[in-house]
Amino acid sequence: MDIENLSRDELIEEITKLKEENLKLRMKKSNKKRNRIKTTKKQIVDYWETRVDECELSIDWAEAEERCWRCGYEKRLQRCHIIPDCLGGEDKPSNLVLLCERCHIDAPNVESETFMWDWIKANKTTFYDTFFETKALQEYEFIYGKKYIDELKERDILSPERIKEFMELPVGESCNHFAHPWKNDSTMAGIFRMKLEAYDKIYGKK
Numbered sequence: 001m002d003i004e005n006l007s008r009d010e011l012i013e014e015i016t017k018l019k020e021e022n023l024k025l026r027m028k029k030s031n032k033k034r035n036r037i038k039t040t041k042k043q044i045v046d047y048w049e050t051r052v053d054e055c056e057l058s059i060d061w062a063e064a065e066e067r068c069w070r071c072g073y074e075k076r077l078q079r080c081h082i083i084p085d086c087l088g089g090e091d092k093p094s095n096l097v098l099l100c101e102r103c104h105i106d107a108p109n110v111e112s113e114t115f116m117w118d119w120i121k122a123n124k125t126t127f128y129d130t131f132f133e134t135k136a137l138q139e140y141e142f143i144y145g146k147k148y149i150d151e152l153k154e155r156d157i158l159s160p161e162r163i164k165e166f167m168e169l170p171v172g173e174s175c176n177h178f179a180h181p182w183k184n185d186s187t188m189a190g191i192f193r194m195k196l197e198a199y200d201k202i203y204g205k206k
């Protein structure tokens, strides 16, 4: 086809046709049944434990089949591609890591062999079972430009008794997004905020 000889309308028609074909192709590709991963969790751990230092991670290698490599929580783990399946990433230990469902959803989907590890390492947390609380506190600071601990200090909520009293304050309800059995960072930050609001309502804002 010689596009120089086409009228403006014909050209638009050709472009529309091409776009539709492209869309159909993309839909066909995304509907393609995903291959079942054959590599086992043990093979994935065996491959990586000699290649990545656990000091850089949220987990110890001894617990790598039970705890998520990104958040460190003890969860049912999923095999997650480093280079995604849809971009031609292979089903082999060197292209897989173990993540919980929540971290799998957050994980990068890019054609890079190194970025997944940079992301996992950047998310390193020192203590088990604190990762998402820490993330929610970061979210709080992002929204209000203030550390939550400073909010507590301002209200003199520092002793264990005062913290206990604060934690028991009744606050508004919260719930989870559909299909996600967890409270996301902004919901958690909102719960933290509601606690402060409940406190200020009773004791007055400083």
Ligand SMILES: [Zn+2]
Residues within 6 Å of the ligand: 068, 069, 070, 071, 072, 073, 099, 100, 101, 102, 103, 104
């Ligand atoms: Zn996780």
